Amino acid sequence: MMRDQVVLVDCPRDAVQGLHNFIETDKKIKHINTLIESELFDVIDFGSFVSPKAVPQLADTKAVLEGIRKNEKVKLLAIVANLRGAQEAALEEKIDFLGYPFSISETFQLRNTNMGLAASYQQVKEMKALADSQDKSLVVYISMAFGNPYSDPWSPLFVEEWIGKLCDLGIREFSLADTTSEADANQISELFSFVKSRFPTLEVGAHFHARREESLAKIEAAYLAGCRKFEGALLGYGGCPFAKDDLVGNIPSELLLHYFGRGTDAEIIGLEHSFRQMIL
Numbered sequence: 001m002m003r004d005q006v007v008l009v010d011c012p013r014d015a016v017q018g019l020h021n022f023i024e025t026d027k028k029i030k031h032i033n034t035l036i037e038s039e040l041f042d043v044i045d046f047g048s049f050v051s052p053k054a055v056p057q058l059a060d061t062k063a064v065l066e067g068i069r070k071n072e073k074v075k076l077l078a079i080v081a082n083l084r085g086a087q088e089a090a091l092e093e094k095i096d097f098l099g100y101p102f103s104i105s106e107t108f109q110l111r112n113t114n115m116g117l118a119a120s121y122q123q124v125k126e127m128k129a130l131a132d133s134q135d136k137s138l139v140v141y142i143s144m145a146f147g148n149p150y151s152d153p154w155s156p157l158f159v160e161e162w163i164g165k166l167c168d169l170g171i172r173e174f175s176l177a178d179t180t181s182e183a184d185a186n187q188i189s190e191l192f193s194f195v196k197s198r199f200p201t202l203e204v205g206a207h208f209h210a211r212r213e214e215s216l217a218k219i220e221a222a223y224l225a226g227c228r229k230f231e232g233a234l235l236g237y238g239g240c241p242f243a244k245d246d247l248v249g250n251i252p253s254e255l256l257l258h259y260f261g262r263g264t265d266a267e268i269i270g271l272e273h274s275f276r277q278m279i280l
């Protein structure tokens with residue numbers, strides 16, 4: 001597998017956002033700089049500009065950013081959950097992408113951003129204009145894209161409807177997020193094939209929460225259905241603390257690296273070690 005065939009994203013932001021012990025800013029900076037220097041990932045989802053009361057672990061995102069040494073090969077993405085966060089992130093020169101979680105489950109959108117779908121949609125419109133004005137890309141995560149644990153309405157047609165509406169706002173980069181690990185590999189294959197057939201020109205990435213033993217089958221299902229952008233977190237940490245109590249972590253990034261043939265075993269073990277050192 002050639003490494004330039006896919007875009008790989010590591011998400012230390014997702015990995016640590018729910019950890020209760022505050023990780024010192026310097027440790028976060030050290031690990032993120034190690035990730036960047038390795039050049040094994042194309043994008044690092046490094047932090048979020050959200051309420052420090054909602055996510056105390058990431059209250060230091062701006063300070064972390066100051067310590068990050070970027071290079072030309074690796075881009076930075078920050079999660080934003082309201083217009084204020086988008087305004088702050090958009091002004092940061094080092095940030096390339098703003099990522100907005102747009103859940104197609106009303107319950108989760110309220111839990112995560114304190115806004116319903118209709119208000120969030122209006123907000124995306126403003127965020128897109130803001131991102132464009134600062135030369136940033138806005139990636140919209142379709143959270144709960146594979147179903148939800150709240151019995152909110154879900155179907156592939158519902159996914160299609162919302163992607164279509166977001167396209168009308170000029171959004172071209174999406175990530176289908178299985179926020180609470182609802183899908184098996186077959187359902188992943190079906191939804192990616194369906195979305196790719198309806199929107200062949202869009203970039204549609206995969207942000208899966210999955211148990212380690214199921215991860216390779218899910219990566220392969222999405223890849224064979226045409227997905228060329230994958231997100232994960234080292235050692236499979238992470239999950240959105242506003243989704244539910246028994247969270248399932250991200251696809252382990254080391255499995256993505258192995259699957260797509262990036263990095264030597266020693267390099268990958270080195271990144272795992274760096275992550276462990278950060279969270280100790």
Ligand SMILES: CC(C)(COP(=O)([O-])OP(=O)([O-])OC[C@H]1O[C@@H](n2cnc3c(N)ncnc32)[C@H](O)[C@@H]1OP(=O)([O-])[O-])[C@@H](O)C(=O)NCCC(=O)NCCSC(=O)C[C@@](C)(O)CC(=O)[O-]
Binds near residue numbers: 084112179239
């Ligand atoms: C969006 C809000 C703020 C709305 O929350 P709200 O309560 O409606 O906001 P508010 O405007 O009423 O403000 C409440 C307080 O937050 C402060 N505040 C308000 N905005 C900001 C900001 N931008 N930066 C810093 N502070 C902010 C504001 O100043 C105020 O502080 P107080 O006056 O009480 O001291 C809140 O719900 C929030 O922060 N949510 C966090 C969402 C989040 O980070 N979720 C995890 C990341 S998304 C994810 O993990 C999913 C993903 C991407 O991985 C894909 C997937 O798996 O689905």
